[in-house]
Amino acid sequence: MMPYYYQSDEFEYSFVITKEILLKVFDAELKDNKDNPKLDLGDNIPIYSWYTNKRYFIEPSDVLSHTEYVLFNIANAFKYLDDEILTDRLINEANNLRKQSLGSMLNTDSYDYIIKQAVLNKDTLLVLPNNTIRFLKNPYFTKNKTDYKIEINQLLNQEVVCKNHKLIFDCISDYDLNQKRLTKNILSQVTGISLATIKNYLNRYQELNEMFEVIKMHSGTKSQLKNSEYNHNKISKMAK
Numbered sequence: 001m002m003p004y005y006y007q008s009d010e011f012e013y014s015f016v017i018t019k020e021i022l023l024k025v026f027d028a029e030l031k032d033n034k035d036n037p038k039l040d041l042g043d044n045i046p047i048y049s050w051y052t053n054k055r056y057f058i059e060p061s062d063v064l065s066h067t068e069y070v071l072f073n074i075a076n077a078f079k080y081l082d083d084e085i086l087t088d089r090l091i092n093e094a095n096n097l098r099k100q101s102l103g104s105m106l107n108t109d110s111y112d113y114i115i116k117q118a119v120l121n122k123d124t125l126l127v128l129p130n131n132t133i134r135f136l137k138n139p140y141f142t143k144n145k146t147d148y149k150i151e152i153n154q155l156l157n158q159e160v161v162c163k164n165h166k167l168i169f170d171c172i173s174d175y176d177l178n179q180k181r182l183t184k185n186i187l188s189q190v191t192g193i194s195l196a197t198i199k200n201y202l203n204r205y206q207e208l209n210e211m212f213e214v215i216k217m218h219s220g221t222k223s224q225l226k227n228s229e230y231n232h233n234k235i236s237k238m239a240k
Contacts, residue, residue, distance in 0.1 A: 008080070010080075011079060011080075011123045012123055013076070013123055013124070013125065013126050014126065015076065015077060015078075015079055015080060015127065016077050016126075016127045016128065017045065017046070017047045017048070018047055018049065018078065019047060019049060019133060019136070022041075022047070022133070022136055026039055026136060030138045030139065030140055031140055033138065034138070034140045034141060034142065035141075036138055036141065037138055037141045038135040038136060038137055038138055038141075039136040039138060040134070040135055041134055041135070041136060043134065044132035044133070044134050045133050045134070046129035046131075046132055047131055047132065047133050048073075048077040048128070048130055048131070049130065049133070050073070050074050050093070050130070057102050058097070058101045058102060059102055059103075060102055060103035060105075063101045063102075063105060063106060064106065064110075066097070067097050067111070067114060068114055068118075070093065070097060071090050071093065071094060071097075071114055071115060072117075072118045072124075073125065073127050074089065074090060074093060075121070075122040076122055076123065076124065076125040076126075076127050079123055083119055086119055086122065087115060090118055090119070091115060094111045094114070094115060098111065164191075164197065164201060165201065165205065167191040167192075168198065168202075168208055169208060169211070171187055171190050171191050172211045172212055175215050175219060176219075177215070177219045178219075179219060180219070181216060181219050182216045182219045183216070184198050184199060184202070184212075187212070
């Protein structure tokens with residue numbers, strides 16, 4: 001797995017991984033795969049990705065501290081950007097924060113001062129990841145957004161299928177034959193997968209269904225249940 005932080009001799013503090021950094025790291029690979037709409041990073045990678053929640057409003061007493069907190073974190077997370085570009089990004093975010101602020105707001109000079117201070121102190125904090133990313137959108141991909149979303153959803157569905165298949169496989173493989181007869185309902189209860197999905201997987205995957213039928217046939221027989229009860233009673237007596 002990739003590290004959460006990126007170290008550079010140019011800065012004293014390591015800076016947190018962002019989507020922009022990932023795009024630079026994998027730029028050559030993305031260019032070589034222009035027909036691929038995304039790059040699967042193989043896991044959810046922790047990153048810093050600030051976004052403005054438009055449903056969130058800042059109380060008057062919190063405007064100053066919240067504004068400083070957000071702008072200083074953004075400046076330190078993106079300190080590798082040119083100061084002019086970084087300033088533009090902070091101005092844009094300051095405008096978003098201004099719209100969210102209730103009651104008495106900071107004046108323009110106050111926002112300008114905070115932005116300048118954030119840029120001057122852009123290498124003074126170790127910013128923590130606040131988000132994760134699994135699929136990196138390929139900026140060189142030429143197909144339309146609908147095709148891209150379809151392919152992403154297909155990939156996510158494949159991941160879910162693999163996960164459910166393993167859960168069902170493990171449940172059948174590990175089932176204690178001395179318990180009551182294995183049923184689809186039991187599979188659903190143990191795995192947490194809906195009964196309809198269990199039936200679908202058993203119909204779709206022959207190996208799962210064959211395993212299920214074998215374990216079902218040999219589990220919960222009268223002989224096994226009798227032996228299980230006998231062993232349980234024997235253990236209970238020994239414990240007294």
